[in-house]
Amino acid sequence: MKILFLLQLVSTFYMVGLIWFVQIVHYPLFALVGRARFTRYQQAHQLRTTFAVGPMMLTEAATTIAIVYWPPPGMGSAFTWTGVGLLFVIWFSTALLQVPRHHVLASRFSPSHLRRLVISNWVRTIAWTARGVLLLIYLFQVFPDQ
Template structure:
């Protein structure tokens, strides 16, 4: 059962790695090009539609992280689930503290600096989720070798 949790967690994490890199390289730079006349409308749709894409994998990540902290699969270095959990906390913390306020600004006070701010602050999440992805891959390899 532990291996199933690890596979589910790794799948959810790598889904988020793909999403966050797409957002970083394509989506946020494009949001910065939207004129003030459409910024609020596009920003609101972005928030609604994005939640459908990221909600399920983020929920799976949360649950599997807690399970892996309680009981890591055989062969997995005990520190790795904890480091992966910290990286998830960094990504989620950056979402709440850095990105949500900038998305609100897109709705309330649009301007080109909003897109630039999204790109700049999203690097925290991009690095955290990428590092988490690597750790989950290592954990999978360790579990397979055990």
């Protein structure tokens, strides 16, 4: 079951790093693309982002579910279910907040939707960071002398 934890650790930290890059660099730079090229840029962004995030998000989700059934030694249910809850926050935020704004931006540039995208993305940024912290706490509990 340690392999599940390691896969979760890798996939979660990949997403933690990526979400901070997106939050601080990528999304704010959308405003500099310009109206004339924005929809084409946004459409390309959506396609390419799917390839960059899809496999890791699915790996993270699969290992989170698997860990509910086969938790690593010493991982209590409160710890496990907190991770599940944070993942639900991330996926619901993605589906209900970010994806609809991306769809609008794929059809037209909208400064208000762009602002709301950047602001609402803090939900995912905080939740993924919290998942990372949670996994580090478990890691240091399992390997305290490392």
